[in-house]
Amino acid sequence: MRFIAEDAIPRLLEHLAGGGRTVWAPRVVRDSVNTVLFAPWSAGEPVETGAYTHLSAKAALLPPTERLFGFGYLQAAGEERIELEPEEPEESPVLFGARVCDARALAALDALFFPASGGFNDPGYAGRRSGLTVITLACTTCDSACFCSSFGKGPAETDGSDLILYPVANGFLAEPVTDAGSELVRLDLFQDSRLEKPELAVTARVETAGLREKFIDLFSDIDLWRQVSEKCLSCGFCAYACPACHCFNIFDEMSGDREGERCRSWDSCMFYSYTLETSGHNPRPEIAHRYRNRIGHKFSYFPANRGEILCTGCGRCIRGCPAGVDIREVIRTVQER
Numbered sequence: 001m002r003f004i005a006e007d008a009i010p011r012l013l014e015h016l017a018g019g020g021r022t023v024w025a026p027r028v029v030r031d032s033v034n035t036v037l038f039a040p041w042s043a044g045e046p047v048e049t050g051a052y053t054h055l056s057a058k059a060a061l062l063p064p065t066e067r068l069f070g071f072g073y074l075q076a077a078g079e080e081r082i083e084l085e086p087e088e089p090e091e092s093p094v095l096f097g098a099r100v101c102d103a104r105a106l107a108a109l110d111a112l113f114f115p116a117s118g119g120f121n122d123p124g125y126a127g128r129r130s131g132l133t134v135i136t137l138a139c140t141t142c143d144s145a146c147f148c149s150s151f152g153k154g155p156a157e158t159d160g161s162d163l164i165l166y167p168v169a170n171g172f173l174a175e176p177v178t179d180a181g182s183e184l185v186r187l188d189l190f191q192d193s194r195l196e197k198p199e200l201a202v203t204a205r206v207e208t209a210g211l212r213e214k215f216i217d218l219f220s221d222i223d224l225w226r227q228v229s230e231k232c233l234s235c236g237f238c239a240y241a242c243p244a245c246h247c248f249n250i251f252d253e254m255s256g257d258r259e260g261e262r263c264r265s266w267d268s269c270m271f272y273s274y275t276l277e278t279s280g281h282n283p284r285p286e287i288a289h290r291y292r293n294r295i296g297h298k299f300s301y302f303p304a305n306r307g308e309i310l311c312t313g314c315g316r317c318i319r320g321c322p323a324g325v326d327i328r329e330v331i332r333t334v335q336e337r
């Protein structure tokens, strides 16, 4: 194992930012309420290595709002045509301080947006993802909302990480997972160590075996979906906080009559307008219909279509739900039906 001292972390981040790469790290962005979010880091800024972020790290790969391309209507030789101005590909970022549940969610996003993993070719996502470096902070504590032990290896998971840092006295033990991680621990910021890495057991878990089929069996039981979603306000926070939710809206921002930008922004299937059709008909008019879709997409449709469960047990939707909806209770109720 290799060791890096806590006070060497800023120098590691400066090394990672060399060459113009954006380094995303957990930072307090609103001191009054101590909100910790992943945000681009600049030299001299503090990083919160002990805190848990309120939103996931997905913004580093899927920005809340992004420009896809510009367009303009041009007159040439008496004809009108549309000219497109593609967005320049971004340099792949570094994600520092992801948790195991953030890193693991990359497989679900890749399955949809990254051609190298069988997904569609999404130029923005694929450009950022192709050279992404993920440095994960292992958890040594958990709270009452964590249930990552329900999926894969739980807190011992290495999928999605290049390098895992385990907090120990005065610093971190560093375990490389990929070649990129092995290259990093060869830096002279790291030294050899005989310390043992700490282990964490997250005991809270839900049973997901058979959920895919169970959901289909219970799809038409609308009373069940009304019961499990009766507290829900349809605010959409759970989708915005989630590392695996990825639904988006596409819209045009015009600047004048003849040119504009096509943009993409996060969306949530919990919003009434998400499925509202131009005719005024809405196939998911009730919160129960929308919450049923949220559960079905995560645990039934997406696993069937793309092979990944859209939940890593991070607990963010539980901690942040203003109405106290707990997705674990919903899964248990469905499983016991």
Ligand code: SF4
Pocket: 231, 232, 233, 234, 235, 236, 237, 238, 239, 270, 317, 320, 321, 322, 323, 324, 325
């Ligand atoms: S955060 Fe809670 S209240 Fe808001 S949509 Fe999700 S489950 Fe409903």
Ligand code: SF4
Pocket: 238, 241, 242, 243, 244, 245, 310, 311, 312, 313, 314, 315, 316, 317, 318, 327
């Ligand atoms: S559904 Fe909730 S617990 Fe699961 S990954 Fe998303 S935010 Fe985390």
